[in-house]
Amino acid sequence: xxxxxxxxxxxxxxxxxxxxxxxxxxxxxxxxxxxxxxxxxxxxxxxxxxxxxxxxxxxxxxxxxxxxxxxxxxxxxxxxxxxxxxxxxxxxxxxxxxxxxxxxxxxxxxxxxxxxxxxxxxxxxxxxxxxxxxxxxxxxxxxxxxxxxxxxxxxxxxxxxxxxxxxxxxxxxxxxxxxxxxxxxxxxxxxxxxxxxxxxxxxxxxxxxxxxxxxxxxxxxxxxxxxxxxxxxxxxxxxxxxxxxxxxxxxxxxxxxxxxxxxxxxxxxxxxxxxxxxxxxxxxxxxxxxxxxxxxxxxxxxxxxxxxxxxxxxxxxxxxxxxxxxxxxxxxxxxxxxxxxxxxxxxxxxxxxxxxxxxxxxxxxxxxxxxxxxxxxxxxxxxxxxxxxxxxxxxxxxxxxxxxxxxxxxxxxxxxxxxxx
Numbered sequence: 001x002x003x004x005x006x007x008x009x010x011x012x013x014x015x016x017x018x019x020x021x022x023x024x025x026x027x028x029x030x031x032x033x034x035x036x037x038x039x040x041x042x043x044x045x046x047x048x049x050x051x052x053x054x055x056x057x058x059x060x061x062x063x064x065x066x067x068x069x070x071x072x073x074x075x076x077x078x079x080x081x082x083x084x085x086x087x088x089x090x091x092x093x094x095x096x097x098x099x100x101x102x103x104x105x106x107x108x109x110x111x112x113x114x115x116x117x118x119x120x121x122x123x124x125x126x127x128x129x130x131x132x133x134x135x136x137x138x139x140x141x142x143x144x145x146x147x148x149x150x151x152x153x154x155x156x157x158x159x160x161x162x163x164x165x166x167x168x169x170x171x172x173x174x175x176x177x178x179x180x181x182x183x184x185x186x187x188x189x190x191x192x193x194x195x196x197x198x199x200x201x202x203x204x205x206x207x208x209x210x211x212x213x214x215x216x217x218x219x220x221x222x223x224x225x226x227x228x229x230x231x232x233x234x235x236x237x238x239x240x241x242x243x244x245x246x247x248x249x250x251x252x253x254x255x256x257x258x259x260x261x262x263x264x265x266x267x268x269x270x271x272x273x274x275x276x277x278x279x280x281x282x283x284x285x286x287x288x289x290x291x292x293x294x295x296x297x298x299x300x301x302x303x304x305x306x307x308x309x310x311x312x313x314x315x316x317x318x319x320x321x322x323x324x325x326x327x328x329x330x331x332x333x334x335x336x337x338x339x340x341x342x343x344x345x346x347x348x349x350x351x352x353x354x355x356x357x358x359x360x361x362x363x364x365x366x367x368x369x370x371x372x373x374x375x376x377x378x379x380x381x382x383x384x385x386x387x388x389x390x391x392x393x394x395x396x397x398x399x400x401x402x403x404x405x406x407x408x409x410x411x412x413x414x415x416x417x418x419x420x421x
Contacts, residue, residue: 062092274303
């Protein structure tokens with residue numbers, strides 16, 4: 001089932017058999033209960049003997065803890081959710097329902113409602129997908145509306161943890177997209193059989209709005225993803241390019257200071273409108289009845305502003321199935337580049353402030369992973385995972401601050417239950 005989820009690239013589940021403040025936690029719990037209650041009253045109308053409406057969903061319930069309360073772990077460094085020594089559901093608990101209406105054999109509407117902790121201030125419930133789909137031919141589908149951009153091997157199922165071997169996808173790659181959750185625009189997908197292989201071309205264009213701590217971003221982007229798969233192998237390449245507009249009081253104050261104290265270099269730190277920002281990814285997957293091999297490498301392009309650095313990340317995961325059990329090993333790394341202090345800035349105040357700003361963006365780290373998946377039923381799995389996260393090159397990595405003196409790594413322990421319905 002997980003192989004079919006991945007290979008089809010379809011998002012429709014019907015096609016495959018410091019602690020959080022109490023009020024906010026209550027809001028998230030209420031959102032999850034709302035989603036679950038919707039599944040109990042799924043609308044259905046018949047057209048030609050077939051249901052025109054379908055409702056499916058998923059739930060990920062997990063808790064995790066890390067080694068320190070001062071240097072707390074963040075799965076996405078630009079999000080607010082963080083965990084310390086007390087077990088917490090903040091980074092692993094989310095749920096979603098997907099409603100699909102089949103108007104005809106060629107025309108349908110799909111919407112997905114997601115409940116999760118908001119990356120920054122905001123509602124715990126969002127409309128994550130809402131698009132009109134047209135099956136232009138047996139091999140070509142066009143979508144118009146809100147979709148998930150095909151960044152990675154698990155883009156469509158990024159939040160559906162049942163479809164993945166891990167408790168959560170490796171942060172060193174999957175957090176490169178920060179808080180980006182969807183994209184409003186157009187998408188085309190075409191399949192072409194070539195012998196035993198199926199070649200897939202995905203074209204997309206549109207816009208999105210994201211918010212990190214102290215920063216708001218609006219993006220217009222276009223790109224292409226090319227992949228090929230057979231019964232066991234999948235190879236995938238994605239390239240995205242676009243323009244990003246940034247609104248950030250923090251970056252604005254640093255730029256204003258540079259314009260006053262280091263005017264000769266200030267132009268290199270302009271950030272408000274960045275051309276040719278984007279991502280590029282490459283992934284390989286092998287799976288048979290016993291073995292699983294997953295690997296991806298990804299990089300970011302921030303448009304050439306000296307105010308921001310570029311990142312590259314990669315991971316490799318190997319799993320072996322023994323009946324309903326699947327232990328797995330993994331290694332992942334991320335390196336933040338172009339964040340060294342600028343020797344051209346001679347003013348001591350400007351040099352210190354810019355160096356601190358650049359250092360705060362250094363998320364370089366390595367993670368070694370040992371995990372175990374147990375499939376109790378066709379649609380239900382339990383997972384346990386141990387991650388040893390080691391910041392590199394003087395970085396703080398995914399932590400809220402540098403690790404305590406004398407400590408090189410932090411251990412993250414996680415357990416989770418994954419369900420699709």
